[in-house]
Amino acid sequence: MKIRLMLAVLAGLLPALSAQAQGSHLQISYDKTNDRTIVRSDLLYVINSPTQFLEIQLVGRYRGSGKPKQAPDKLYIELSSFSPDPLYQEDAKHRLKAKAGDQVIDFGLLSYSRIDEAGKDPKDSSNPKPLKSNFQFRVKLPEAALLWGTARTHLLTLETMTVSEVQVPDLQALSSADNVVMKLGDNVFRITPVQASIVREFTNSITPLDGAAPVVRVDNSTAVPADVPSDRNNASLANTLEWLQTHLERDASTKDIVVARKAEPISFKSCHIAYRVAPLVRNSPVSATLVYAIFEYQIDLADLNSEAVRVSDQRDFSMVEMTTRDNKPRIKVFKHANDGGITGRTLEDGLSESAVINLKNHDAALQFKTALTHAINLCQPKP
Numbered sequence: 338m339k340i341r342l343m344l345a346v347l348a349g350l351l352p353a354l355s356a357q358a359q360g361s362h363l364q365i366s367y368d369k370t371n372d373r374t375i376v377r378s379d380l381l382y383v384i385n386s387p388t389q390f391l392e393i394q395l396v397g398r399y400r401g402s403g404k405p406k407q408a409p410d411k412l413y414i415e416l417s418s419f420s421p422d423p424l425y426q427e428d429a430k431h432r433l434k435a436k437a438g439d440q441v442i443d444f445g446l447l448s449y450s451r452i453d454e455a456g457k458d459p460k461d462s463s464n465p466k467p468l469k470s471n472f473q474f475r476v477k478l479p480e481a482a483l484l485w486g487t488a489r490t491h492l493l494t495l496e497t498m499t500v501s502e503v504q505v506p507d508l509q510a511l512s513s514a515d516n517v518v519m520k521l522g523d524n525v526f527r528i529t530p531v532q533a534s535i536v537r538e539f540t541n542s543i544t545p546l547d548g549a550a551p552v553v554r555v556d557n558s559t560a561v562p563a564d565v566p567s568d569r570n571n572a573s574l575a576n577t578l579e580w581l582q583t584h585l586e587r588d589a590s591t592k593d594i595v596v597a598r599k600a601e602p603i604s605f606k607s608c609h610i611a612y613r614v615a616p617l618v619r620n621s622p623v624s625a626t627l628v629y630a631i632f633e634y635q636i637d638l639a640d641l642n643s644e645a646v647r648v649s650d651q652r653d654f655s656m657v658e659m660t661t662r663d664n665k666p667r668i669k670v671f672k673h674a675n676d677g678g679i680t681g682r683t684l685e686d687g688l689s690e691s692a693v694i695n696l697k698n699h700d701a702a703l704q705f706k707t708a709l710t711h712a713i714n715l716c717q718p719k720p
Contacts, residue, residue, distance in 0.1 A: 362535040362538055362539075363376055363539060364377045365377075373398050373410075374400075375396070378536070379394075380392045381393040381394070381532045381536075382482075383519070385483050386483055386484070387487050389420040390420070390478060390483070391416065391521075393415070394415050395414055396411075396412070396413050397413075397539070397542070398410060398411040398412070404545075405545045405546075406545055407545055408545060409505070412502075412503040412505065413500055413502070413503055414444075415497065415498070415499050415500075416497070416498045417496070418497075419484055420484070420494060420496075421493060423451055424522065426451060426463070426496070428446060428642060428645070428662060428663050429522070430522035431496075432447065432522070433520070434519070436518045436519075437513075437514035437517050438513075438516060440510050440514070444503075444507075445644075446642075448498065448647060448660075449496065449498050449660070450497045454494065464688055465688070466666070466686070466688045467688070468670060468689060501647065501649075508536075508539075509540055509544075512539075512541075517536075560700075566581075572708075574608070574715045574716070578605040581602075581610075581705065581709060582602045584704065585601070585612065588705070589697070591617055592653055593695055596616050596617075597616065597618065598615060598616040600613070600614050600695060601613050601614075608637060608638045609638075611633065611634065612633075612634055612694070613673075614631070614632045614633075616629035616631070616675065619677060619678065628675050630684060632671065632673070634668060634669070634671075635669040635671075636659070636668050636669075637716075638712055638715075639713075641659050641661055642663075643717075645660040646659050646709055646710050646713070647706075648702045648703055650699050654698070655699045656693050656696070656702065657694045657702050657709065659691065659692055659693075659709065660691045666689055667690070668689045669688060670687050671685075671686045
């Protein structure tokens with residue numbers, strides 16, 4: 338998707354009620370609908386050079402309003418890098434480690450997305466056949482960015498990476514250490530004293546005053562029933578694919594962010610799988626002339642990174658996201674005409690580096706992820 342980013346637009350998506358105490362480096366908002374308080378730190382400018390600008394933001398969420406009464410149910414770190422060319426697209430380049438004093442914290446493989454600035458020559462793009470998009474944004478760099486000089490003569494790329502499951506003990510280790518050094522891909526940077534004070538302020542803001550036990554990382558593999566195909570039980574590829582098809586038919590959610598739709602299997606007979614996502618209604622309520630298309634996904638499981646299969650919980654459904662190795666566009670996507678719920682002619686086809694399947698709940702998504710990860714591993718070329 339070719340876009341110039343306007344990060345200010347994202348601010349309009351935050352809950353309406355927000356507050357920032359004078360002298361504070363936090364933005365705190367309360368979402369009454371979900372009964373959650375969201376805390377965001379100021380942006381930490383960790384790399385600021387004529388060739389790259391990298392910023393970090395800490396985000397936490399806990400139940401209720403006011404001071405936290407229990408540990409956060411969501412805690413993550415988001416990193417955003419601006420540069421003339423992508424620096425972190427390869428899987429090996431978007432891994433994050435931190436050294437806090439004598440302790441080393443390995444955050445592992447981060448989720449990754451990339452957006453090229455509008456106007457970039459398609460021949461220079463890593464995707465030879467991107468899907469069309471109606472969205473156009475413009476880059477908004479902070480005024481302090483030294484990259485402004487480069488931006489006058491070079492189109493930029495924004496890479497966003499997220500540590501999606503930060504643990505409170507890890508954050509406390511970062512906030513209490515006198516010296517914190519981070520390594521992202523080939524880049525090493527130090528957290529300044531001012532930035533360290535912001536990390537401490539953020540940590541204190543999401544930590545319950547009564548010392549409630551922090552949330553600790555759970556080994557999700559132990560929460561999955563033993564009969565779910567996995568690396569632990571060495572299920573065959575045929576049985577794993579049959580399980581995936583059966584559970585997609587049974588547990589696919591009809592809920593979605595835009596319009597109700599459902600994923601339906603087309604072929605789960607080999608390492609080359611296919612499924613379609615069909616809307617439950619044909620026409621938009623806004624206009625009878627706006628018809629929701631049917632999308633078909635064709636995936637070679639050998640192209641996927643099993644470590645990058647992730648579960649994301651929404652309000653009333655969960656998503657399983659799969660991503661290709663090194664984020665290369667290898668997933669075939671076909672946009673079909675919707676002939677009364679029947680797949681019609683192909684309107685457009687393109688390549689994507691990721692795909693999503695919506696499941697009914699977290700448990701269903703976690704089980705589907707476990708089986709899908711196992712299938713991906715079985716389909717990888719043998720050394």
